[in-house]
Amino acid sequence: MEANSGFTSRNNKRDIDKVRRITCAYTPLPARPQLGAGALGLCLADSESAGIRCRSSGGRRVYRPEVLDVTPVQAMPQPDATVAEEKPDDAPPEDLWARIRGGFGMDMPENSRIDAELAFFSARPGYMERVSDRAEPYLYYIVDEIERRGLPMELALLPIVESAYQPFAYSPGRAAGIWQFIPSTGLHFGLKQTWWYDGRRDIIASTDAALTYLESLYNQFGDWEHALAAYNAGQGTVRSAIRRNGNAGRPTDYWNLPLPRETQGYVPRLLALRALIETPEEYGLTLRPLANEPYLAIIDIDSQIDLALAAELADLTIKEVYRLNPGFNRWATDPDGPHRLVLPLDRADAFTAGLEALPASERVTWRRHQVRSGQTLSHIAREHNTTVTVIQEANGLRDHRIRAGAHLIVPVSRGNAEEYTLSASQRLNRLQATNREGQRHTHTVRNGDTLWDISRRYGVSVGQVTNWNGMAPNDILRPGQDLVIWLPEGQVRTASQANSRAPIPSQQNVQYTVRRGDSLYRIARQFNVSVADLRRWNNLPSQGYLQPGQRLRVMVDVTSQQSDAI
Known part of the structure; x- marks a missing residue:
C-alpha cells in the first residue's frame, strides 16, 4: 500500500520463530513517580495561524533493513599518530535518539502554539528524563516497526503525548495503554479485552494496531496533521471541521480548523517534542543516550502460565515481567491467549529451556474445591481469583448449576495476591489505599447504584469517586464492588443523604x-x-x-x- 506523501508502506509480516528477538536496549529500572495520562494537559490554542512558514522540510526518509548490515572500514595507519577506527557513513547510529532524528518526516512550521508547548517542556527538564526512562523498554521496538512501515519517526513520540509512555495509563474517557485506545476502537483493530487480558496495554499488539490506524488515517486525509488530529478527536470531527471551513471559504489546513481545544494542542505538542529531540541543546535539555541495540524477545509459550513461575524461570521479579507484559490483568496469562511473553533477550534462552523441561500440568497450579451450601460459580471464581468460564471449562460444566458437596478443580496462583504487584487488583488496592485528606469510607455497590447516585449520597463529585478508584465516569458498576470514598473529618449526613435509599456506612x-x-x-x-x-x-x-x-x-x-x- 502506498501512502500519498511518498512514505513507502511495507506491511509484509515477518516470520515469528519460537523466540522472536526484538531490539531494545533497556535495563529494568525501579518504578518512577508517575504522571497522569493528562500530565501534558497544557492545551494552548491561539487564533494566529496565518502566515505559517516552514523552519525546515523533513524530507522523506525510509529506513530499509539492509542498510543496517554493514562492514566497518578500517582506517589506514598514519605515521606518529593515534590509529582511529572509522565508521562508514551509512553505519547505524549508536544512539537511538539519533536514529529517531534521522527518520523525522513532518514539516515544522513556525506557530505560536508550538512555541507555547516548547516553553512548557523547556521549563520542565526533568519531565523528558522520566519519560525516557519509561519509554526505554519499548522504544526500540516501536522505532523498528515505524521504520519497517516507512512512516515518519515523529510517531515514535506520540505515546509521550498520549500517555507519557505509561503502559498502565487509564484516562477518564476509558482510554488505556501507551497509545490510549478506547474500548470500541481497540476492538475494531483487534485488541482483545477480557478479564485476564487487555490488548490495549499490550505493547506489541497495541503498537501494531496504532500504526495501522494512523496509516489508515493518513491514507484518508492525505497529510499527517489531519491524520493525527483524527487520531485524537475522531475522523468525523475532523471531516466536519474541514467541511465547515470549506463551505465558508476558509482554509482547511489543520492550523485553521475549528477543532476541540485538546485537539488544537495535540499536533503542536507532538511537533514541540520533535523540536526538543532534534536540537535538545537549543532548549537546555540533555538527552541520556539510549543504546540502539537488541534487548527484547517475544517468546511463544503455547498455553497459560502463572506469571510468578515465568518470573522465576526468567530470573526476573514479577514487577519486571508485568512491565514488559502490561496487557495481562491477573496472576497468569489469558488461558485463551495470546500465548506469548515479552522478556529481556538475555533471559530468553534460559526461560525457554526451563519452560520446555516443565510438565505442561505444572504451568498453572490447580486446587480441588468442595462446593459449600449456597455457593455459586461466581462465589467460587471470586474466592480463587479466576473466572466462571475457566471453572466451567476445567470441569466440563455446560451451565452454572452446581451442587453442594461436589468437587471442582480451580486454578490458583503460586504466590500471595500481593506478590503480583502490577496485576489489576493490586494496582487498584494501592490506589484505594493511598492516604488522602479526610475520613476513608468504603461503599459496597448495590443493585441499581450509579456513580451519580453514590457521589450525591456522599456529597462528592463523580470525578472524585472515579479518581479515588481508578475508574472512568462511564465504567460499569458491579454489585458487591467496593468503592473508596473520602469525606471531610466529622462530616455529618446531609438531608439528601438521609433521604437516599442507603445511608452512609x-x-x-x-x-x-x-x-x-x-x-x-x-x-x-x-x-x-x-x-x-x-x-x-x-x-x-x-x-x-x-x-x-x-x-x-x-x-x-x-x-x-x-x-x-x-
Whole structure:
C-alpha cells in the first residue's frame, strides 16, 4: 500500500520463530513517580495561524533493513599518530535518539502554539528524563516497526503525548495503554479485552494496531496533521471541521480548523517534542543516550502460565515481567491467549529451556474445591481469583448449576495476591489505599447504584469517586464492588443523604474470634465484606488456614450488622 506523501508502506509480516528477538536496549529500572495520562494537559490554542512558514522540510526518509548490515572500514595507519577506527557513513547510529532524528518526516512550521508547548517542556527538564526512562523498554521496538512501515519517526513520540509512555495509563474517557485506545476502537483493530487480558496495554499488539490506524488515517486525509488530529478527536470531527471551513471559504489546513481545544494542542505538542529531540541543546535539555541495540524477545509459550513461575524461570521479579507484559490483568496469562511473553533477550534462552523441561500440568497450579451450601460459580471464581468460564471449562460444566458437596478443580496462583504487584487488583488496592485528606469510607455497590447516585449520597463529585478508584465516569458498576470514598473529618449526613435509599456506612473496627468450621468466605459473607479485604486487614496469606481462637480484624458497617454477629 502506498501512502500519498511518498512514505513507502511495507506491511509484509515477518516470520515469528519460537523466540522472536526484538531490539531494545533497556535495563529494568525501579518504578518512577508517575504522571497522569493528562500530565501534558497544557492545551494552548491561539487564533494566529496565518502566515505559517516552514523552519525546515523533513524530507522523506525510509529506513530499509539492509542498510543496517554493514562492514566497518578500517582506517589506514598514519605515521606518529593515534590509529582511529572509522565508521562508514551509512553505519547505524549508536544512539537511538539519533536514529529517531534521522527518520523525522513532518514539516515544522513556525506557530505560536508550538512555541507555547516548547516553553512548557523547556521549563520542565526533568519531565523528558522520566519519560525516557519509561519509554526505554519499548522504544526500540516501536522505532523498528515505524521504520519497517516507512512512516515518519515523529510517531515514535506520540505515546509521550498520549500517555507519557505509561503502559498502565487509564484516562477518564476509558482510554488505556501507551497509545490510549478506547474500548470500541481497540476492538475494531483487534485488541482483545477480557478479564485476564487487555490488548490495549499490550505493547506489541497495541503498537501494531496504532500504526495501522494512523496509516489508515493518513491514507484518508492525505497529510499527517489531519491524520493525527483524527487520531485524537475522531475522523468525523475532523471531516466536519474541514467541511465547515470549506463551505465558508476558509482554509482547511489543520492550523485553521475549528477543532476541540485538546485537539488544537495535540499536533503542536507532538511537533514541540520533535523540536526538543532534534536540537535538545537549543532548549537546555540533555538527552541520556539510549543504546540502539537488541534487548527484547517475544517468546511463544503455547498455553497459560502463572506469571510468578515465568518470573522465576526468567530470573526476573514479577514487577519486571508485568512491565514488559502490561496487557495481562491477573496472576497468569489469558488461558485463551495470546500465548506469548515479552522478556529481556538475555533471559530468553534460559526461560525457554526451563519452560520446555516443565510438565505442561505444572504451568498453572490447580486446587480441588468442595462446593459449600449456597455457593455459586461466581462465589467460587471470586474466592480463587479466576473466572466462571475457566471453572466451567476445567470441569466440563455446560451451565452454572452446581451442587453442594461436589468437587471442582480451580486454578490458583503460586504466590500471595500481593506478590503480583502490577496485576489489576493490586494496582487498584494501592490506589484505594493511598492516604488522602479526610475520613476513608468504603461503599459496597448495590443493585441499581450509579456513580451519580453514590457521589450525591456522599456529597462528592463523580470525578472524585472515579479518581479515588481508578475508574472512568462511564465504567460499569458491579454489585458487591467496593468503592473508596473520602469525606471531610466529622462530616455529618446531609438531608439528601438521609433521604437516599442507603445511608452512609458507619464503619467500625471490630475483633472477630474464629470458630471451628469457619472459613474466610463464611466470615466475609457474615460481615458483608470481601475475602480480599479480610486478607488485607489481617495480612493473611492466600493459602493459609484459620485456627479456632484466632482473632481477626474486621472493618464493618455497624448499621447493617446484627447485635449478636460479633
